[in-house]
Amino acid sequence: MSTTLTGVVVDSTPGPADGPSGSGPRRGPFRGWTLRRTLVVSILTLFALVTLATGFGMSTLLERSLVAELDGRVASTAARVLGPGGGPGGHRPEPASPGQGRPLSDMLVVVVDGSTVETNTVATRDGGSRSLAMPQVEALLQAGLTSRPSTVDLGDPLGPYRVVAVTTDRGERVVTGLPMQPLYDAVRQMRLITAGLGLLGFLLVGVGTACLVSRALRPLDRVAATATRVATLPLSSGEVELVERVPSRDTDRRTEVGQVGAALNDLLDHVDVALRHRQESETTLRRFVADASHELRTPLASIRGYTELSLRDDRLPGEVRGSLRRVESESARMAALVEDLLLLARLDAGRDLTHEPVDLTMLLVETVNDARVVGPDHVWRLDLPEEPVEVTGDRARLTQVLVNLLANARLHTPPGTTVTGGLRAESGGAVLTICDDGPGIDPEMLPTIFSRFARGDTARTREGGSTGLGLSIVEAVTTAHGGTVDVESRPGRTCFTLRLPRGS
Incomplete structure (x- = not known):
């Protein structure tokens, strides 16, 4: 909705907030690990690798040892079966007598004379015996067995056997063997025990490492807390009392953390000295500017x-x-410069502003209407909310802020430029905007545009007697009110945004 107010076009249609919005880039879940997490994970990883390597090595050695023992038992079994003189002792193992006890594992004996299988027996641990199936016998005969023990899988239900084959003096081939399943069971049990103990050790090492690392890093946490408190102090201006220091117990130079704490204390000492010198220099300069400005007012008048x-x-x-x-003319210009310098000196010195209710809506209407009278070759617009917006502040200083911004837009843009004064309420305060569709500000000047005596270049030609202090006063007054001022500019759009708190 647009209306006309004493020659000023008023647009009261609410619009979205100026300026881009968005969130920062997201960080990956594994980035930015703390030293504590890195140490714990590294130690646990190393422990897990050592445990796995140790378990694998122990199980391999145990398996080799049991195989060697089994090979010895297989050889002794073959010798017992053959009997004295190298001939088969009856070709069939006798069941264990009651006094001898039961055999520890199944034992097989196969005697082959030419192509005839004379004996095919498996003595079981319970003292009985049974015969091998013909596919099992054929698997033994086709395995190329020698007097050196080798492994043959006889399938269900016997499984793998460690067997040897010996030829007797009469030309008979005697195959004897012992099962390998008890060996595999022992190795599997050993691996399960190792895995269980390794998991328990992993948990104990994890908890213990986390506690020890946390305890070891407590001094570093205290150093970081001191640095964080210093980082939150307002050190850019004003009187600064830098009393934060790392505790003496965390400055033992014999330790790594102590070296960091001592170095931080040395840094803080140097910064404290530099800040004191800076404060003294600023105070002296501020007093000189205030005194000089005050003394110059009388002769200029x-x-x-x-x-x-x-x-x-x-x-x-x-x-x-x-x-x-x-x-x-020049004395009037110099008087304006002196007044600006005196105002900045007073704001730098922290002079209190008046606190009274200020109707920003009427203030913006009045200043834009005055700017229209001074600059009739520009198009002046207002973008106002339906309800009045009020803040608590110094009306005279806020008026000066708006006058400076409107004069800046008028002086540094060509005739025909549209200048829009906007106002909207937001949570806890108000937002004032002064925007124009002129040629824009040189990007190289944007970082220093609120510096004192900053002047625009040929992109925004200066046609009036600017002192270079107008925007400095805008920032100083806005900051004194607890607000902020920002600027964004590109060809065709330049916008100054003031955010003021509502106040008490």
């Missing part, structure tokens, strides 16, 4: 008064009258 008085004399020649007008 006298110069302007005598100049005006002299110009009333009609008998002055034209050249003298022109010179006096030039003196009057």
